[in-house]
Amino acid sequence: MLFGKSLFQSVVERLAEEAAEADPSPVVSAYRVTGLSSGFVAESVHHAPAEAFRLDAYLALMPEPTPAAAPEAEMAPVIPQHLTRLSIEEIAEDLDLKPDHGRDALAEKRRAFARLNHPDSHHPDFRHQATTRMKIANLLVDEAIRRLALA
Secondary structure, three states, X not given: OEOOEOHHHHHHHHHHHHHHHOOOOOOOOOOOOOOOOOOXXXXXXXOOOHHHHHHHHHHHHOOOOOOOOOOOOOOOOOOOHHXXXXXXXXXXXXXXXXXXXXXXXXXXXXXXXXXXXXXXXXXXXXXXXXXXXXXXXXXXXXXXXXXXHHX
């Protein structure tokens, strides 16, 4: 401590004296608000917001849009031939069930029939026919399994 002051206090006083002796710099007009620690710059009318600049830069990377082609006339869906066979005899013929088929063979017949006829794999206009075919096929396979269990 020099003369009853701390080293820090003496450095602060010396810097204040040097600043007072220096040429006062020309005053730059700045927008300052009392109480704020930093100034701000008023936006000029000539500049676009930063968001618009970013959007323009992003869109510049995008390819030019091509004109959309005229939508083609949608054709009506055509029903598959196997969905027109809805009688019990026709479905039994499609299943090709034999009296000597075991439980595993019947289960495989059911799965193969379902792969071809399941309603979820057909156009919504034809799901009713597919559902009917699946119900009848399941009935026939269940009946064959029941007969197998009784024998």
